[in-house]
Amino acid sequence: MFFEISMKRLIVLQPKHLYTQQCEFLPVLLTQLILEVNKMKCSEDHGFYVTPTTFKDIGQGRVRSITGAVAFPVEFNCIVFKPFKGQILEGEVKRVYRSGCFLSCGPLDDVFLHEAMMSGCRFFQNEGTESACFKNEDEGFEIRAKTILRVRLIGVKWVEDQCTFKSLASINGDYLGLCFV
Known part of the structure; x- marks a missing residue:
């Protein structure tokens, strides 16, 4: 059965994605979020993670001093598929x-x-x-x-x-x- 759940993740963007004129912030953040969701694959509580749907909140980014990457706390909705007995x-x-x-x-x-x-x-x-x-x-x-x-x-x-x-x-x-x- 398909559900929409609320999730929070820390999304890390590399400096090369932040300071170019060709890249816009939201598409780059969305692409990185989709990659993170694909890595998660599945959990016992939620089932299979299918795709993020909407951003709820994008928090203040924090620069990581060694790499220069910026970590953004992101709250979003995600479609999940969880199998149940009788389905x-x-x-x-x-x-x-x-x-x-x-x-x-x-x-x-x-x-x-x-x-x-x-x-x-x-x-x-x-x-x-x-x-x-x-x-x-x-x-x-x-x-x-x-x-x-x-x-x-x-x-x-x-x-x-x-x-x-x-x-x-x-x-x-x-x-x-x-x-x-």
């Missing part, structure tokens, strides 16, 4: 294995769809090729790499050492499964 997402199948498949749902890369969570689907591996898929012969569809699925998250876990979320999904339920785009 419905659309994702693209990345890899198919005998035990299930992995999906990517926006910034959430590790969504596992176990074979038990795909009722009526059976695993097929073509001889001589690497293409594996799950087929549902009753409803006449296949789940293979690059297939778009609508899934329900049935488990979400924060993994501290990888600084990301791992999720377990299901396509059992109404309006879940293959997406026709």
